[in-house]
Amino acid sequence: MTFEELNLTQNPFELISPSLAFQSEAPVFWAGMKTQKKQLENTYLNAARHRNLILNWGPFGAGKTHAAFYLKNQPILKPNVELITVYVRTPLENGDAIQQLIENIIDDLSFTKLKEIIKARIAELGESQLFNLISASIKSEAYALAIMKLGHSELKLDDFMYRYIYGNVTRTELKKFQLPRALNTEADYLKFLAGLIASFTAGKTLTRVVLWIDELENLLYYSNIPTFLYHYC
Numbered sequence: 001m002t003f004e005e006l007n008l009t010q011n012p013f014e015l016i017s018p019s020l021a022f023q024s025e026a027p028v029f030w031a032g033m034k035t036q037k038k039q040l041e042n043t044y045l046n047a048a049r050h051r052n053l054i055l056n057w058g059p060f061g062a063g064k065t066h067a068a069f070y071l072k073n074q075p076i077l078k079p080n081v082e083l084i085t086v087y088v089r090t091p092l093e094n095g096d097a098i099q100q101l102i103e104n105i106i107d108d109l110s111f112t113k114l115k116e117i118i119k120a121r122i123a124e125l126g127e128s129q130l131f132n133l134i135s136a137s138i139k140s141e142a143y144a145l146a147i148m149k150l151g152h153s154e155l156k157l158d159d160f161m162y163r164y165i166y167g168n169v170t171r172t173e174l175k176k177f178q179l180p181r182a183l184n185t186e187a188d189y190l191k192f193l194a195g196l197i198a199s200f201t202a203g204k205t206l207t208r209v210v211l212w213i214d215e216l217e218n219l220l221y222y223s224n225i226p227t228f229l230y231h232y233c
Contacts (some may be wrong), residue, residue, distance in 0.1 A: 006032050029072045033063070040071060044083060047177065050059040068212040084109075084117075084200055085210040090218040102193045103166060105211070111162055117200055119152035124203050137198040138191045142181040147195045149177065165192075 030037055043054050058064050072085045086108050091100035106114060119129050127148060135144035150161055162178055163169050167183055174182060183189055201207045 028066065028073060030070050036067070040067060042072065065214055067215060069105070072212065080206060082203075082205050082207040083169070083210055084207065085212070087212040087214065089214045090216060092218060096186075099167065099183075099189050102189045105193065106165060111165075114196070115150050118147060121199050121202050122148070122151040130199060130202060133202050134195045134198050136137075138195045140191050140195070142179065143188070143192050143195050146179055146192070147199055149179070219232075 040056070056064055056067065066085050066132055072087050085104050088104040088108055090102060091097045091104070125133070131144050131148050135141045138144065146161070146164065149157060157177065160169065160173055164179070164182065169182055174180070181188070183192055197209050198208055
């Protein structure tokens with residue numbers, strides 16, 4: 001298909017700024033490229049495996065980011081399946097890239113939504129069962145306990161947990177809220193994220209977390225590419 005067939009003179013995606021186009025409430029439309037659209041939708045509908053790595057390759061301006069935002073806001077549902085879609089870009093800084101990426105994931109999902117999901121899982125499974133499931137999954141009772149606290153509604157605890165995730169709590173506060181460890185290292189953040197995903201998918205309804213990671217070319221500048229790929233893909 002050519003630009004002329006779409007009544008265009010050039011590639012429109014090169015002129016679209018994601019920060020402007022996708023931060024508003026305006027709907028994102030899809031035009032043409034029916035085969036690509038079908039392939040992407042099938043990726044969602046066939047997401048039966050626990051871990052899938054899909055490489056959506058294309059040149060600059062090909063519409064990859066547009067596709068991410070379009071599908072993120074589309075109710076592509078399979079019977080009895082819940083999809084939680086998160087869109088993030090790879091951080092430009094290499095030093096604390098894992099921490100930045102996890103913070104971006106939480107920002108996109110929203111702290112409020114995160115609490116709602118954990119609270120719903122506690123109501124469905126009970127605190128003991130959910131705690132044991134998360135702890136067994138990530139091999140850390142400390143971070144399983146921290147995730148469980150996200151499901152409780154208390155103003156001071158909410159403020160503490162928000163700062164806990166973003167690495168800004170004191171030892172005195174940790175002791176007050178009965179948490180043995182803060183999030184400090186890359187391994188800490190990876191375990192915490194793995195625990196969140198384990199809790200998301202712990203309900204009786206089959207749940208899949210779809211993580212769109214954009215700007216993958218930034219991985220060229222990472223010194224810890226193997227670790228990044230192992231844990232996220």
